[in-house]
Amino acid sequence: MSTGTITPVLGQPTVEPAVRVTRPRRDFTTWRSRVVRLTSVLVAVGAWQFLTANDIRLWVRFDTLPTVTEIVRAFRHQLGTETFYLDLGQSLIRILTGFGLAAVLGVLTGVALGRSRWFADTVGPITELARPIPAIAVVPVAILLFPEDEAGIVFITFFAAFFPVMVSTRHAVRALPTLWEDSVRTLGGSRWDVLLRVVLPGSLPGVFSGLSVGIGVAWICVVSAEMISGRLGVGYRTWQAYTIVDYPGVFVGIITIGVLGYGTSAAVELIGRRVTHWLPRVQEVAK
Numbered sequence: 001m002s003t004g005t006i007t008p009v010l011g012q013p014t015v016e017p018a019v020r021v022t023r024p025r026r027d028f029t030t031w032r033s034r035v036v037r038l039t040s041v042l043v044a045v046g047a048w049q050f051l052t053a054n055d056i057r058l059w060v061r062f063d064t065l066p067t068v069t070e071i072v073r074a075f076r077h078q079l080g081t082e083t084f085y086l087d088l089g090q091s092l093i094r095i096l097t098g099f100g101l102a103a104v105l106g107v108l109t110g111v112a113l114g115r116s117r118w119f120a121d122t123v124g125p126i127t128e129l130a131r132p133i134p135a136i137a138v139v140p141v142a143i144l145l146f147p148e149d150e151a152g153i154v155f156i157t158f159f160a161a162f163f164p165v166m167v168s169t170r171h172a173v174r175a176l177p178t179l180w181e182d183s184v185r186t187l188g189g190s191r192w193d194v195l196l197r198v199v200l201p202g203s204l205p206g207v208f209s210g211l212s213v214g215i216g217v218a219w220i221c222v223v224s225a226e227m228i229s230g231r232l233g234v235g236y237r238t239w240q241a242y243t244i245v246d247y248p249g250v251f252v253g254i255i256t257i258g259v260l261g262y263g264t265s266a267a268v269e270l271i272g273r274r275v276t277h278w279l280p281r282v283q284e285v286a287k
Contacts, residue, residue, distance in 0.1 A: 066248040074248035075255070083237070090232040091222065091260065094150075098157025099218045106162045106214070107207055110169025111199060127166065135160035135221040139228050153225045153233075160221035161214035168213070172206020173199055208272030215268050219261040234260070 048068055050056075055063035066074075078084040109127070112119045135156050142152035180198045189197065226235030238253025 064247075066251060070248045071251045071255070074246075075252045078249070078252050087232055087234050087237045088256070088260075091226065091234045094153050094157055094226075094233065095215075095218055095222050095260075095264065098154045098222065099161045099215055101154075101158045102161035102165055102214060102218070103211055105158075106165030106210065107169050109162075110166045110207075110210075111173055111195075111203070113166070113170045114173025114203075115195075115199065127163070131163045131167070135217070136224045139225060142225075143229060149229045149231065152229060153222060156225040157218045157222045161218040164214040164217055165207070165210040168206050168210025169203060172203035172209075175206070176202045204272075204276050208268065208276065211268050211272070212265060215264050216261060219257065219264070223257055 045068055051062040052065050052067040053069075057063045109123070113124055113127070114120075138156055138159055139152070142155045143149075146152040146155060176199065180202060181194050184194050184198055222233075223235035223238070226233035227239040234253055234256050238250055238257070241247075241249030241253060
């Protein structure tokens with residue numbers, strides 16, 4: 001047998017050499033994906049401009065909507081006003097306060113529901129009854145409960161984000177392999193050791209999935225609450241623009257809400273990837 005030749009042994013499976021994806025290839029795939037995404041957005045904007053500028057009226061009345069240039073002009077005007085940044089800050093304070101409370105209490109409640117039979121029997125039925133209720137339907141209750149509109153809006157935001165976080169955490173805790181807990185117990189670990197070394201780290205992927213969903217739902221409900229009972233905020237300003245027939249201003253509010261929602265969701269996902277860096281990642285392989 002010559003040097004450097006690998007001869008398969010009868011009865012033993014041959015091992016195929018691992019195919020490596022070179023870094024230039026991965027970089028090309030990443031940039032191609034970004035270009036495709038940017039192109040899709042530009043095509044959508046161009047189609048909107050064409051349909052609205054030419055007053056196209058099919059089954060949808062594009063002739064009643066503002067053009068892209070009108071929206072850009074209104075956006076530029078809003079960026080030069082102090083009110084825009086006051087609304088922006090007020091909405092961010094509301095969303096971060098309500099979502100922060102929902103994240104903490106949702107994770108704690110989810111862990112307790114997944115670990116304690118007594119807690120699941122006493123508190124579980126209440127959460128299951130309250131979970132299907134739309135958060136926007138709680139607006140009248142929030143107005144009655146809280147003397148200030150600000151506290152009521154934060155409560156609605158909390159109510160909306162709490163249940164996705166709680167349910168996702170509960171499922172993640174219950175799905176943990178019992179072998180992990182048995183291993184810690186065998187080594188002499190206490191209940192707190194199991195909680196801190198097995199339950200919390202093992203449920204982190206499910207927790208951040210719930211947080212990602214919760215932040216999106218929270219934005220939907222905080223904007224709706226601002227439209228109904230707010231005095232400041234992006235939702236309130238968007239509804240006010242509609243009442244005075246300022247349709248470009250309406251789309252300025254819609255775009256602002258979309259950008260804020262995208263930014264906060266991306267921040268949650270980024271934190272989740274950093275916290276769960278030990279998890280194996282699915283690599284995109286170019287074919």
